[in-house]
Amino acid sequence: MPILSVFKSTVLLLFLIFSSCKGQEKEDTSAELNSKPVPEIKVAANRTEAYLPLLKDKKVGIVANPTSVIFKEAGYTHLVDSLLSLNVTIQKVFSPEHGFRGTADAGEHVKDGVDSQTGLPIISLYGKNRKPSSEQLADLDVMVFDIQDVGVRFYTFIASLQLVMEACAEADLPIIVLDRPNPNGHYVDGPTMMEEHTSYLGMNPIPLVYGMTIGEYANLLNGEGWLENGIKANLTVIELENYTHESSYHLPIRPSPNLPNDISITLYPSLGLFEGTNVNAGRGTEFQFQRYGASFLDSTQYDFSYVPEPNFGSKYPKEEGKTCYGKDLSQTERMNEVTMEWVIDAYQNSVDKSKFFLTSGFTKHAGTPLLQQQIEQGMTNEEIKATWQDDLNNFKKIRAKYLIYD
Template identity: 60%
Template sequence: MFFFLPQKYSFHLLVTHVSELTEKLVVGTIPLNRLIFGLCFLTISLVYSCGNSSTAASSSGNTQPLAENLLPTAEIIVGANRTDLYLPLLKGKKIGLVANQTSVIFRENDQKTSEKVSHAHLVDSLLALNIDLLKVFAPEHGFRGTADAGEKVSDGVDKRSGLPVISLYGANRKPEKSQLEGLEAVVFDIQDVGVRFYTYIATLQLVMEACAESGIPIIVLDRPNPNGHYIDGPTMETEYKGFLGMTSIPLVYGMTIGEYANMINDEGWLEGGLTAELTVIPLENYTHQAMYSLPLKPSPNLPNDLAINLYPSLGLFEGTNINAGRGTDHQFQQYGAPFLDPELFTFKYTPKSNPGAKSPKHLGEKCYGERLVGVGRLYEVSLEWLLKAYQNCADKDRFFNTSGFSKHAGTAKLQMQIEAGYTEEQIKDTWKADLESFKRIREKYLLYP
């Protein structure tokens, strides 16, 4: 069974940690020896009206305007900020941390900076709070989040803290027993985006499994899911199990990473029927319908709210020979290829090598496609652009990378349906039974309305 810490306070605790590093590191954290009661944060319900969109989904009421420049720390308090709940679990223990560039503690504007939100990295904050942090484990894209998708990342040393950084996207993707040796607890804190083939949840599952095997407690600091407001897409079939999908869940599963950790544990998804000693540090003031704008890029090619919202739909292009905006400044906000019909696809661009996409598809080639503007907040996976691209492709034999597409979709059926001329409605009808089954399981693990 998972262990869930209840919310103990109706007030969000704000603190000042008195040290040389106060301003840089831990303003907004909660040291054990000094607490100052501060602002009381109320749950805010946001109501959005439907807006215009160029997508087919908008006409059926499945989009709403995508809000910009939201302040996540103003209403939603992330697990990392709730130090009163997890510092007592770390004090006096040797700690490992699974983290990347999104593993931060937020603070409010103290009027000494013009920035709306500032933050301190969890590594720096824990060290400043005298937590015995021994090592960091880094997922795909590395500790600083700059490596390309699929690029192997080597072990190293964090120059700022001097801590060893062990890559979980290099020689091994699951922590080895020797790498966990000497640790008394592991903290997991990574911002996810709620899509099955986004590999941070695979890392979570393998870390939980390794901790269970070694008898080490794991503490997951929960963060909002920007795509947590719906469940949709094909459910992964077991023969396609891999790092793009460790369990048979839908493409978009509508859970925070903490909720999903509980599901992994209690559904018996760890190898050998193991159960991890799991603690989830919950969010405050979060609902699954909340509009949450990520203040930091979760990976190099998800630069903004629009890209993150479109990622479940345009991410399916990753298993084709269509470029989904990598090598441009509009990643997952446009798509194109040299072999799409230029009469229909009048938008043109040429992918170039850039940070996070050193060798994008069709590097240096003129691509014909579509830039998606005015797209509202999606409430379902849209197949509109995938079907449009395939149906208007001059060379259909070049469209699919069959192995890659099946791994991303989690099934071979979707490609066969597209090639057979199924409509979006016909395809989605085949998802319904699996989605309903998953929703019943999901309901048991929801921590938030």
């Protein structure tokens, strides 16, 4: 090949490489300019400047559990420890289900006691009484409520909130709610609680998933007159920063012993209904609310099995020591609905359907006896969900009045 031709070919090749690099550089720069960092959500407990003035020179009671923390660059400190270090006068701690340090099983009574780390008296709200007495509030000037919720009606911390608000209202005691994100706050779904079936697993006519932070829900309780006798609490909600209802929020601390990770929390609204059946929903394994199964499900219909054994947070799991046939859901992505598919699947594949429902318990969790009837009648997931829509639309109108965040 002539030297001139070689030279021309080389120049052309270099030009093409240079042009390609320039284009890539421009593309990368453009992408870099268009990517805006998402502001970090700041929980209300971290906004000490907003609530410390309200606690100054006051005798304080705190409703708290292991999730009641102030986050720092390296880890976190418990709210109680932080406030004590800031010379806030804490008189006592009130502990809801699972206890102040979070070691009790679901449904296990928690006793009064003394916190070994602080020496503070601990009053159980999940034992003999679930509502603070006037005597327990008599030496307080203000109550602080700081609990991480997961936005599911039968998760009992919103019931604790309601009873604490009632007690504070009756005692003319101000209450401050430190808001936290709702990891299931991006949708509203599920059957609505019927008034005649209210219990500690659902005290008000709200859907299974209600799409509100615990601060917004406190506003709703006050605004709708849902506290006993329509009484109003002297309520202050310390708001979150940089949170919307579409925010995806990772809980750095498990909110209770059997919700160990984000997958269990996104599945909890749907798999939590198994609590009203004899089917195991992962308790007694390291995959709580990420699987389901039972020894009485047809083994020929499943290629997954496991054996529940007593462990942290589940001393007596259902189907203990038995081989449970069912489904592994541990790879599920973030959900935006309640589905009945898995409960229907388990019921249809139960070899002894008389063993399946714990009727009273299922009604308490579902909020209505209709759901069990619909499953027994063979209705599909889509058919069942269609029956929820009018109630959901009505609740969304109520909910909209109390939303703090977009």
